Amino acid sequence: MDFKHVSVLxxxxxxxxxxxxxxxxxxxxxxxxxxxxxxxARLSEKGTLxxxxxxxxxxxxxxxxxxxxxxNKIFVQSNYSDIKDVLDQLGIDEIDGALLDLGVSSFQxxxxxxxxxxxxDAPLDMRMSQDDSxxxxxxxxxxxxxxxxxxxKTYGEEKWASRIGKFIVQARAEAPVETTGQLVExxxxxxxxxxxxxxxxxAKRSFQAIRIEVNDELGQLERAVEEFCxxxxxxxxxxxxxxxxxxxxxxxxxxxxxxxxCTCPKExxxxxxxxxxxxxxxxxxxxxxxxxxLEVNPRSxxxxxxxxxxxR
Numbered sequence: 001m002d003f004k005h006v007s008v009l010x011x012x013x014x015x016x017x018x019x020x021x022x023x024x025x026x027x028x029x030x031x032x033x034x035x036x037x038x039x040x041a042r043l044s045e046k047g048t049l050x051x052x053x054x055x056x057x058x059x060x061x062x063x064x065x066x067x068x069x070x071x072n073k074i075f076v077q078s079n080y081s082d083i084k085d086v087l088d089q090l091g092i093d094e095i096d097g098a099l100l101d102l103g104v105s106s107f108q109x110x111x112x113x114x115x116x117x118x119x120x121d122a123p124l125d126m127r128m129s130q131d132d133s134x135x136x137x138x139x140x141x142x143x144x145x146x147x148x149x150x151x152x153k154t155y156g157e158e159k160w161a162s163r164i165g166k167f168i169v170q171a172r173a174e175a176p177v178e179t180t181g182q183l184v185e186x187x188x189x190x191x192x193x194x195x196x197x198x199x200x201x202x203a204k205r206s207f208q209a210i211r212i213e214v215n216d217e218l219g220q221l222e223r224a225v226e227e228f229c230x231x232x233x234x235x236x237x238x239x240x241x242x243x244x245x246x247x248x249x250x251x252x253x254x255x256x257x258x259x260x261x262c263t264c265p266k267e268x269x270x271x272x273x274x275x276x277x278x279x280x281x282x283x284x285x286x287x288x289x290x291x292x293x294l295e296v297n298p299r300s301x302x303x304x305x306x307x308x309x310x311x312r
Contacts, residue, residue, distance in 0.1 A: 007034030008300040012287050013099055013239050014038040016307045022046040023096030028080030028224065029053065033062030035099055040069035048072040050090070052080050054129035079129075081224040087231060094233040100224065101241045103303065104211070116211060118203035121181030126211045136210050140177045145169045155218070155246065156209030163190040164206055180207075208244070218246060225254040229279055232310035237282065243302045248286065255281050255308050282307035 013035055019025065021044040027036040030051035040049050049071055053059050059075050066073055076086050080100060104116055115125030115136055126136040145165045153161035167190035177183055187203045188196065196202045212218060228238050242248040261275035286304035293300055
């Protein structure tokens with residue numbers, strides 16, 4: 001299966017990276033290389049792209065796609081939250097810009113074998129990296145009812161989380177839940193028919209929640225934002241595309257904290273805490289897809305782009 005993925009907010013990302021042709025840039029969620037191709041197209045032979053992804057299939061696909069570009073290209077199978085370790089191993093102290101696209105790729109969603117999709121029956125997997133051992137099967141079959149309810153409510157913002165958690169535990173008491181198809185039927189049974197008539201697929205929020213839990217997506221994001229801000233060179237930019245309100249809140253809050261680190265009481269006439277901002281926010285409100293993009297790629301509907309710039 002070809003690694004296909006429509007790059008969300010492509011032009012906006014490339015424009016906001018302010019690419020120096022001779023600079024060093026990181027695509028921390030390389031995917032099929034869509035955004036990375038836009039970066040490489042603007043780099044000279046002296047410029048460098050570091051492409052990071054947890055997914056071997058993504059790295060292989062991107063490597064082929066980026067072959068025509070003359071810049072230096074380094075491909076690393078790792079988690080973007082380990083950016084400091086990656087750069088240390090490469091002997092690089094700082095970078096001129098970075099991009100993180102937190103969306104699940106169309107390839108992963110459409111490839112039934114990976115278990116991300118509620119539209120195809122497959123083993124319960126949902127791992128971003130095939131090398132990880134912890135899967136969606138473990139979440140569904142070993143978490144307590146309380147834990148299941150908590151992640152479905154928190155990560156999926158699902159109003160029927162309590163019923164879904166209860167129904168999962170009841171179903172697995174008879175036999176383990178092995179496939180996405182089985183899980184979908186359990187979720188459908190848990191949600192009243194009247195609530196299933198409108199809105200998105202009834203399993204969408206629960207699948208999202210389980211995927212986030214399997215891959216520790218929010219914990220990894222929080223660590224990554226801090227580390228990427230640390231390794232940016234002066235005037236280097238960090239572009240982050242989120243698809244979930246919890247993700248966007250993390251990025252927004254961490255950008256705010258780095259841009260306004262002062263902890264002095266508001267009534268103090270001058271700052272005495274000594275904390276100095278090391279980034280400035282390029283975007284106030286996040287950039288969202290245009291109507292034209294939404295027509296071409298409906299999956300981009302929830303995308304939000306926030307941009308920060310390093311200042312020293």
